[in-house]
Amino acid sequence: MSAPASGPAASPAPAHSSASAYAPPIIKPTDLRGILRYVPRFKGQIFVLSLDGVIVADENFGNLLVDIAVLRSLDIKVVLVHGIGHQLEELSRQRGISISSIDGTGITDAATLDLAIRASARVSHLILEGLTQNSLKCAITNAVRSLPVGILRGVDQQHTGRVDRIDKVFLSQLIERDIVPIIQPIGYGPEGHSYRVNSDLLAAEVGEALGASKVIYLGALAGLEINGEIKRDLPVERLRLILKETPAQIAPAALSKAQNAVRALETGVARVHLVDGRAFDGLINEIFSNEGVGTLIYANEYQQxxxxxxxxxxxxxxxxxxxxxxxxxxxxxxxxxxxxxxxxxxxxxxxxxxxxxxxxxxxxxxxxxxxxxxxxxxxxxxxxxxxxxxxxxxxxxxxxxxxxxxxxxxxxxxxxxxxxxxxxxxxxxxxxxxxxxxxxxxxxxxxxxxxx
Ligand SMILES: CC(C)(COP(=O)(O)OP(=O)(O)OC[C@H]1O[C@@H](n2cnc3c(N)ncnc32)[C@H](O)[C@@H]1OP(=O)(O)O)[C@@H](O)C(=O)NCCC(=O)NCCS
CATH class of the missing domain: 3.40.630.30 (Gcn5-related N-acetyltransferase (GNAT))
Structure with missing residues (x-):
């Protein structure tokens, strides 16, 4: 949620349920007043939206694309990073091929990399289709240069990659021409090899490279759960401390996002949001309201x-x-x-x-x-x-x-x-x-x- 930034809510939606579970709230014309307040503030800023694969497969995905079109219409620059975990699991089941790591943080063997490339192509294609329906220009990019993670604690991580460099110039050129860059969780080595990269990490790295003001993780989580409770907002110092001293307090499903949120905030991104991508209006409410539909983690802007x-x-x-x-x-x-x-x-x-x-x-x-x-x-x-x-x-x-x-x-x-x-x-x-x-x-x- 947007605690320090606030505004009247445009039809809050229950964050825990999926789109099919409730009727879409009606946006009143007066809600526009609340949103308009943010227009000069967010105009020209870069938001990195990180979509988990499960969100691209969800029935709310169509609504999410409309929300992205709304952001673009307000001259907010959008960069899309996507995950593939859901599709990778599905492909593995369909083809009877076992996978060595779903999220790209463990070992990626050759068979898993092959499925990851296929899953990635599928997800990117769905995003291309959806953005086209909303009259948005977009491009799948090879802007992520990757190097192998290598051998960790004696174990070769094979085709798992880390981000070596983000091609800022390339992405900035696309953004300036009103083209939405789509970044897959596959990086490319200097010799042309593909590497599987975790999409949460990727979004944080892209956010840093582009000087994004927000990284927004859209996953199948109602927010960041700490000690069984969804936090609506918390400063990065608190989250850093929890990750260091009592990481078990964080719901395992949110751990990777929590770690990468801290990473993004430490490298200059002002705010990171965790939003339920299945919730109707979740993204818009999170950005333009103080109604707490997700979790806002914020850097210390108040040190003065x-x-x-x-x-x-x-x-x-x-x-x-x-x-x-x-x-x-x-x-x-x-x-x-x-x-x-x-x-x-x-x-x-x-x-x-x-x-x-x-x-x-x-x-x-x-x-x-x-x-x-x-x-x-x-x-x-x-x-x-x-x-x-x-x-x-x-x-x-x-x-x-x-x-x-x-x-x-x-x-x-x-x-x-x-x-x-x-x-x-x-x-x-x-x-x-x-x-x-x-x-x-x-x-x-x-x-x-x-x-x-
Ligand atoms: C009111 C005051 C605190 C604003 O401080 P500031 O640091 O300039 O404010 P910010 O930079 O955060 O915000 C600036 C915005 O506030 C708007 N703003 C400032 N005073 C305003 C007023 N009286 N009415 C409407 N908008 C006002 C500016 O137009 C600007 O809008 P924009 O962002 O759309 O361009 C400052 O003008 C001040 O100290 N005033 C004298 C003391 C006072 O009246 N204090 C209030 C006592 S309750």
């Missing part, structure tokens, strides 16, 4: 944000003074800032505080949190800092159990509603003590709320 310290009090006071004068912010004395310094988060550039925000909780309404004192130095406006601070506050509030975030604003309510997807509500939502200070301030701010 930290909790304020006592030594920051004077700086925060000076930073916000101009906005207080313009009545954009509520006046807070240095003593008040000091008293509530734990509520302040600051944004630093080169160790200078250039923005701040507060996050407060109410003892009598634990599901509510409130952001305030949002201020970005004018020189730094329109660089996404205000958004990052609010997104960060959303994550912290959610971590602490809040389900809704409030903001009281006199002049920047447009920022909260248009950019951050808050909605206007009434002051009666405020806890009693807060309602009192609200009334006493005489500022009459608009009360805005956002579901976390």
């Amino acid at each position: 944000i930290r909790q304020a310290r006592r030594t920051d009090v004077r700086l925060i006071y000076n930073l916000t003074r101009a906005a207080v004068k313009r009545e954009e912010l509520l006046h807070r004395s240095q003593a008040t800032i000091e008293k509530h310094v734990d509520q302040f988060y600051v944004f630093e550039i080169d160790e200078n505080i250039i923005a701040c925000v507060t996050l407060a909780f109410y003892a009598d309404k634990p599901h509510l949190a409130e952001v305030g004192s949002l201020y970005v130095l004018p020189f730094y406006h329109n660089r996404g800092i205000g958004r990052k601070l609010i997104e960060y506050a959303c994550l912290r509030a959610k971590e602490k159990g809040a389900t809704h975030l409030l903001a009281l604003s006199t002049q920047s309510y447009g920022f909260f509603t248009s950019v951050m997807n808050f909605e206007e509500t009434g002051p009666e939502i405020l806890p009693e003590a807060r309602l009192k200070t609200y009334a006493e301030s005489g500022r009459n701010p608009r009360v805005l709320i956002k579901t976390l």
